[in-house]
Amino acid sequence: MFDCNPVDTPMECGVKLSKFSNGIKEYQTLFKSLVGSLRYLTCTRPDILFAVGVVSRYMEAPTSTHMKAAIRILRYLKGTIDFGLSYSSSHDFQFMGFCDSDLPETLMIEKAPPDLCFSWEIVASLGVQKSNPL
Incomplete structure (x- = not known):
């Protein structure tokens, strides 16, 4: 993630995530670890709270669409590394x-x-x- 391009928003506008998306199934332990770390980070970064809450709904059966949404939050964090409470x-x-x-x-x-x-x-x-x- 060091070489990724930063984005301006933690979640795309109008994105529709679903429990029954047709994406490729992702490794559940990796996704849970990523979402858990993001939830911990919301204590000092309330700007990502909504996006992390949406992504955390799909920890039971994550797909590639859900992983892309979680990675977008990481890309947002890279661009706003100096922000925080x-x-x-x-x-x-x-x-x-x-x-x-x-x-x-x-x-x-x-x-x-x-x-x-x-x-x-x-x-x-x-x-x-x-x-x-x-």
Whole structure:
């Protein structure tokens, strides 16, 4: 795949993949390994999430048409190698609490105090990162 031509989109527009396509049967273990690796990559590359989801539907009986669609995703990744999400937690933890009902009204009508829920929340900034080639 080092010498492949990159493409602009991870999936062709209007492509119709089917479980009953007439293509040549592909090696199932290789296809499952490729799709599994692509699914792992979707954590930092959400732009390929839809295409990987479509391709992963056909892991039971992959054909050459399905393999070509998966290889197109790899060609897209080659052209957009500098894209991705970066997760950073430069902010501190914040303590947040909320109540599921109106506390003053509950105390006024003499009901038991409502359950209060508190949780720790990590405030993280998400950003798309792209390196500019020199």
